[in-house]
Every structure is written in structure tokens, then in C-alpha cells.
Amino acid sequence: MTTLTEAPACTQVDTVADHAPVLPVTGHDTLAPLVDGRRVPYANLDVAASAPALQAVADRVAATLPLYASVHRGAGYLSQVSTALYEQARRTIGDFVGAREDDVTIVVRNTTDALNLLAGCVPAATDGTPGRVLVLDVEHHANFLPWQREADATVVTGRDTAAATVQALRDELAAGAAAGRGYALLSVTGASNVTGEALDVAALVAAAHDHGARLLLDGAQLVPHRRFSLEATGVDYVAFSGHKTYAPFGGGALVGRRDWLDTGTPYLAGGGAVRRVRTDATEWHDAPARHEAGSPNVLGAVSLAAACQALAEVDPDELREHEDALRRRLVAGLGAIDGVDVVHLWPDAADTVGVVTFTVAGCDAGLVAAYLSAEHGIGVRDGRFCAHPLLARLGLDGGAVRASVGVGTAGEEVERLVAAVAALVADGPQARYDVVDGLWIVVDDPRPVPEGSGLEGLLATAALGAEDAVGCLPD
Numbered sequence: 001m002t003t004l005t006e007a008p009a010c011t012q013v014d015t016v017a018d019h020a021p022v023l024p025v026t027g028h029d030t031l032a033p034l035v036d037g038r039r040v041p042y043a044n045l046d047v048a049a050s051a052p053a054l055q056a057v058a059d060r061v062a063a064t065l066p067l068y069a070s071v072h073r074g075a076g077y078l079s080q081v082s083t084a085l086y087e088q089a090r091r092t093i094g095d096f097v098g099a100r101e102d103d104v105t106i107v108v109r110n111t112t113d114a115l116n117l118l119a120g121c122v123p124a125a126t127d128g129t130p131g132r133v134l135v136l137d138v139e140h141h142a143n144f145l146p147w148q149r150e151a152d153a154t155v156v157t158g159r160d161t162a163a164a165t166v167q168a169l170r171d172e173l174a175a176g177a178a179a180g181r182g183y184a185l186l187s188v189t190g191a192s193n194v195t196g197e198a199l200d201v202a203a204l205v206a207a208a209h210d211h212g213a214r215l216l217l218d219g220a221q222l223v224p225h226r227r228f229s230l231e232a233t234g235v236d237y238v239a240f241s242g243h244k245t246y247a248p249f250g251g252g253a254l255v256g257r258r259d260w261l262d263t264g265t266p267y268l269a270g271g272g273a274v275r276r277v278r279t280d281a282t283e284w285h286d287a288p289a290r291h292e293a294g295s296p297n298v299l300g301a302v303s304l305a306a307a308c309q310a311l312a313e314v315d316p317d318e319l320r321e322h323e324d325a326l327r328r329r330l331v332a333g334l335g336a337i338d339g340v341d342v343v344h345l346w347p348d349a350a351d352t353v354g355v356v357t358f359t360v361a362g363c364d365a366g367l368v369a370a371y372l373s374a375e376h377g378i379g380v381r382d383g384r385f386c387a388h389p390l391l392a393r394l395g396l397d398g399g400a401v402r403a404s405v406g407v408g409t410a411g412e413e414v415e416r417l418v419a420a421v422a423a424l425v426a427d428g429p430q431a432r433y434d435v436v437d438g439l440w441i442v443v444d445d446p447r448p449v450p451e452g453s454g455l456e457g458l459l460a461t462a463a464l465g466a467e468d469a470v471g472c473l474p475d
């Protein structure tokens, strides 16, 4: 069974206070108001949810805006420039994840979009029933619900170790093949959005391919943090999000094998996806145009390509060492505090990216997150992280707190988080908090909204959001 274990409290890990970000990101000098009237630099330790833009991305977007015009639809000079920029961005994005010669790169909105798109392309079984897809219960809902809705999805429960988990997948793939009901696709996260832990990609590829299935890697938490290559690993498809890859301009990508994408259901019906339309019949394009109906998001594509370029220029070992050092310090620092438990899935994980989830005994996760924001200017995530099946299995239906780091995180921000949680456990929160519409808020919150933001107040705005998104917040 998967375990919720206390991090090794006695592990000594040096302070990372002097670790500088690897690349500059926007917002690092934004001051956050605290309830006591002070302002401190905002510590964004929620990059696994949405990462700030790389400065290089912001610069590229600013440089592209004067060139912006319609894509694939205009004869004007700027339309042609924008079309060329869009197609060049597609190549850069594909290259970044090691697209093979015949792979297709489809520009989508985000990982959720990519997985929904592919769900419409999984070939049916020979008897005409929907293609079978195998997933783990550790998946983000985005790698769960599309298969449940569009395909014939089977869920394998994760095991105590990474090796046993891969073996359980392998056994189920073999059983399906032996029964003449083989799986078309194995779809697994490249790194857990709850613990950052990853399974061995080579073992997953072998398990899928040995039994006639393809492998999709949900790269939402992997691609921004590790150098990944379809060609080098043999993975068939990868999906990822621009807003988690330091390019928050509405782009994302699905990259992989052409045949399913050329024959699958066009993701959106509309202009750009068709060769010819009659009133009684339509001839659809091949991929990628087949799945990109409507006006393309050129800024989303260009910004994601700029992020890919900037990340590709960083020494992968430097990036890994930076994020590893910060994660190790978080795990050791938080785990050394009385009553704080760090969540782990697999002691033998093949790799772990910079995501650390924890609980504080006697303290609701929402309260911890509200306290960190209000009294320390630190942004983290709380809730069930769109991974309800996993959190239920871990006995964490009440939610947990997640801190995450990336290329733009400074070590000093990690030290602030560890110190703030220690202060919470030692002294409790200093402000008064209450729950409104399911959200923890500061009672009579004195913090102003940013000048020029047009907001009337954080409380009013958050409450509005909660009402509109019943069932989604704060999970």
C-alpha cells in the first residue's frame, strides 16, 4: 500500500539560502502585503500549478506583439509573419521534446486539452468497442477523466514501490493481451503532481510496447523540469502546458505519433481543420491542422517556444541540481518540524521533481495556506490537487499543502517557508481566520489589492470565484 510517511527528521541538509534562481522570471520583485501592514517579496512556491513567465518569454511576447496578425488566414505582410512565427514555434516545441521525424506537434491550450484531444484518437478495438486505456490511480484528473469519458479506461492502484507499480501495470497489460482485449494505450504521469515522484520511463515503455500498447506521458510536471525526449525514450506521446513551462499565454502541446492523430476525431469542428466543406460532407485535414480549428493562438505558441529555447540553453544538470537541492531542503526542513508529515509514494522513485506535499497535525491545509500567504507572503497550493483518487487512498480527503519550486525559485524562498511552518507549529497563527464558502480567509483582511489591478477586494473576488466554481475550489 502507498504510505504516508514522516520525512527522515534527522537528515541534515544544508541551508539553501544562497541558492540563486537559474533563470530570471517575472514577478520575483513583486511585493506582497501582509496582515501586519508590512510588504515582503512574494515567494511563489506554487509553480507546479502555474509558473511565472521567464523573463525571456515576456521579452519575446513584447517583441512579437507589434508583429501580431491573423494566422493561416491572411495575405497581409504581418499575417504571413505571424503564420511563419506560429509554424516555427511548432517546430521549436516539437524539437524541445525530441519529436521524431514523423511525429506531429499540435498546439493546444494545456495538458487537459491535449489529453482530451488524444482521447478522441485512440483507435477502437477490432470488434468496434472503444479502445482500452490503462491508467494509475495516482493520476491528475486530466489524465483520468478524458479516458473515462471517451475510451474504455481501467485504473490500476499504485503499489508501495515504483517497481511494484510498474509490475502491476505490466501484469494488467499482459492480462488484457492474453484475453484478446489488449490495451491500446498506457497513460501515466511523467511526475506526480502530488509528490513529484516519477516511475522509470524505460520500464513503462517496455511494459506498454511488449503488449502492443502505446505509452503517453503526462508531461505537465516533467517537461518544465527535466530534459525529455520522445525519440530517446521511445515514449509515443507527451502532453504538457505552457503555463507550467514558464509561458503563461494559453498554449500547450501534444506531440507524438502521426497515425492516430491523422485518423482520430477532429478535436474541434471548424475553420482551419478542413480541406473542403460541402453542405452534405466534409473533408478533414490531416494533423496538426485537423485538431487546430479556429484562429490559432500565435502568442501562446511563440511564448511556449521561447520558454523551450530558454530551457534548452540551460545545462540540464544545473537545472536538476538546483531544483533537487531546494526539494531536499524542503523535505528535510519540513520533516524535522513536530507534527509535519511529508507525503511520499515510492521510496524507489526513478526521479523526483520539485514538488513537496505535507500536512500539519491539527491544522487544516487551507488554514496553513492562508496563514503562509497572509503572514509571510508565501504562495502555496492546498486541497486535493485534482488527484482525488490518490488523496482518498492516502487518507487525505481533507487535503494537504503543496510547495513547489522551479527554475526561477530562490533558495531563500524555501528557507522562508520552512521557518514559517515552524513558527505556525510553535506559536499558531497570529491573525484571525475563518472559512467563507469553503475558503479560509483572514477575518477583516486589511491587505490592499494591487494598485491599478481594477480589483475591489480579494475577499469579494475569491468568494465570487468559489461560487462560480462549486466543487472545484480549493481542490
Ligand SMILES: Cc1ncc(COP(=O)(O)O)c(C=O)c1O
Pocket: 048, 049, 110, 111, 112, 113, 140, 142, 143, 189, 191, 192, 193, 218, 220, 221, 241, 243, 244
Ligand atoms: C500532472 C498533471 N497533469 C495534468 C495537469 C493539468 O494541467 P492543465 O491544468 O495545464 O491542463 C496538471 C495540472 O496541475 C498536472 O499537474
